[in-house]
Amino acid sequence: MTTSTASSRTLRAPRGGRPNGQWAVDGRAPLNGNEEMKQAGDGLEVRERIEQVYAKEGFASIPDDDLHGRMRWWGLYTQRRPGIDGGRTATLEPHELSDEYFMLRVRLDGGALSLAQLRVLADISTEFARGTADISDRQNIQYHWIRIEDVPEIWRRLESVGLQTTDACGDTPRVVLGSPLAGIAADEVIDPTPVIDEIVSRFVGDPELQNLPRKFKSAVTGHPSLDVVHEINDISLVGVVHPEHGPGYDLWVGGGLSTAPRLAERLGTFVSEERAAEVWHAVVRIFRDYGYRRLRTKARLKFLLSEWGAAEFRRVLEEDYLGYALPDGPPPPRATSPGDHVGVHAQKDGHRYVGAAPVVGRVSGDVLTGLADLMAAAGSDRMRLTPHQKLVVLDVPQDRVDTLVAGLEDLDLSVTPSLFRRHTMACTGIEYCKLAIVETKVTAAEAVAELERRLADVAPQLDTPISLHVNGCPNSCARIQVADIGLKGQIITVDGEQQPGFQVHLGGGLASADRDEAGLGRTVRGLKVTAADLPDFVERLVRRFMESRTPGDTFSSWVHRADEEELR
Incomplete structure (x- = not known):
């Protein structure tokens, strides 16, 4: 890593005098148990133990640091033990929450699959995952009910068709989001496929990038629909046309949601296709070297960007990591069409x-077949x-x-879904996730069916999308702060009884054909809804929107103008 020319501002002592665990500032002494685990053994090294020991000797042979740590580097998380209610999620230790089965994440960079690869995914679901398969909002496929004994054979089948689970989880560069229309769209600004392929071939599994402060999320698109949610990734490369240099990318850094949401910022630079992978590599190394490691809750790139600011981040990127200046560049224009491509x-x-x-x-194995x-x-x-x-x-x-x-x-x-089905998302939820507090998938599916029935009379007049995102905990895997209606799972008390429910976020959204720019949703003091009352609440809110909207209103613009009582 390069630090010798870094400015005094970059290297200044942290606020309060306590080290943040920044390698380039504080040295590499680990400041918490997770950092100790990573320093004691590379996450990728666990594969040999899985294949040679754990798959043969069974679940009980797996030590804790591998089970709840390094196995994530290969896309493996223990899933939630059945029967543990959401009120106990925060009170139990990982070994108490964990079942003896795994969620397995298959990374699909750019979301790309051949027919042969799809058949392998379908067969794995049917043979090893009790028919489970979910499409995540990171373009991955996720399985459940995976036994450790079956993992080597699953890897063999995946790798026989060019798929992998390397760096699918863990403190690593996760899957690279890419435009689903890469290389085929007539209105494409630039095909991101070469950049994604270069990043994956050069850097996935790179030993120098296996100990990041936390996960690192990437996205590359060349489509004018802005279809990779670029505002909420650690790094995004968004296709633009430079007036002198032609097609290339606009660079965004520092986005992320969870409990401290922050939208990414443009650095104002133009990145050519030839330099895109190199720039990506430089940004991830800045994160590795300067990212905060003392507290896991502060260990994402967004906190470093918040501290430095975009101008300082660009200076460090150009002077200390690239060794050359990037030209200034234009921002992407407003999205031209919906980014889901339905x-x-x-x-x-x-x-x-x-x-x-x-x-x-x-979905399921049968559906994939x-x-x-x-x-x-x-x-x-x-x-x-x-x-x-x-x-x-x-x-x-x-x-x-x-x-x-x-x-x-x-x-x-x-192919012609209702507005509610098209714009509803849900995370894994309490069915399998150890972090979840409430059920999500079934709750969201039932809400969609109810809303299709109840709002059939107003649906033809709804000329603007209304997104409904259902999340099982505060971590925002379903992007609740950038949804029209975002629901954060929690246990709520109604008439003295505890019930599964949600805190409500309203009026968020990402830049789209219906919205000029991204923005986080608002919360209304005390506004919570039980899971059982979710369809009632959404129906009431949609009808109020239809009754009181003004010409040109989106749901989000109406929400931010409405008084709190209208939103209850």
Whole structure:
């Protein structure tokens, strides 16, 4: 790492005089148990122990540092033991919450899948995961009920078709989000595929990037729909056209949600395709060297950016890590179309791509097998997952579109979903997640069905999307602060009784065709809703919006203008 030319401002003592665990400032002495674990052994080294010891000797043979630490570097988390209610989530130790099964995350950079890869994913779900498979909002596939004994065979099958779980979790560079329309859209500014491929081939599994302060989230898009939620990633490269240098990328850094949400900032730089992977590498190394490690709650890049500011971050990037100045560049224009890519649309080669919506990202081995069969019949060899828990089938000949669409609908993968189904997301929730407090997937799915029925009379007049994001805990895996209606799971008290429920965030959103810029939602003092009352609350809110909106209002603009009583 390079630190010798860093400014006195960068290297100044932390506030309060306590070290933050910044390697470039404080040295590498670990300041907490997690840092000690990482320093004692590289997370990637655990694979050999999984294959040679744990898979043969069983779950009980796995020591705690591997079980609740290093195995994450290979996409493995223990899942929640059944029967533990949400009120006990914060009171139990990890070994008390953990079942003897795993969630396994398969990283799909850019969300890209071939037909052969899809069939392997389907077979793994059916044979090893009790039929489970969820599409996450990070373009991954997540399984549950995975036994440690089966992990080596699952890896063998994944790797036989070019898939991996390397760095799928842990304090590493996680999956790189990419535009689902990379290389096929007629209105694409630049194809991000070469940049994503270079980042993955050069840096996934790189020993120098296996001990970051915490996870590092990346996104690259060249599509004008701004389809990779660029404002909430640690780094995003967004396609733009420079007046002198032509197509390239606008650089954003420091976004993230969870309990301390912060939107990313533009550094004002233009990054050429040739330099994009190098710039990405420099940003992740800044995070490695200067990121805060003393407290896990402060260990994301957004806290460093907040401390330095965008100008200082750019100076350190250019002077201390790249060794050259980046040209100033333009911001991306406003999004031109919805970024979930649902529906039937033309590709630049005359074929069609078909975007479909499962209910809150939940699919299964049978659904994936059925999807593969439909793709084969339609002559398509590739598909992509989206950061909105959707899927897109590519390269469909025009004369086979109708048959494909009918087959997708039969699989409950809707190409023409209702407004509520299209814009509802949910995290894993208490069914499997050890951090969750409430159930999410079923709650959200039931709410969608109820809202479709109850609001059938006003749905035709709803000309603006209303997103509903349901999260099982404060960590915001379902992006609650940037939803029109964001729900944070918690136990609430109603008439003296504790019930699963949600704190409500209203009026958030990311830059889109319907919104000029990103913004975080507002909270209303004391506004909470039980899981059982969720459809009642959303119906009431939507009807009030329809009654009191003014011409041109989005749901978000109305929320930020409304008084608190209107929002209850």
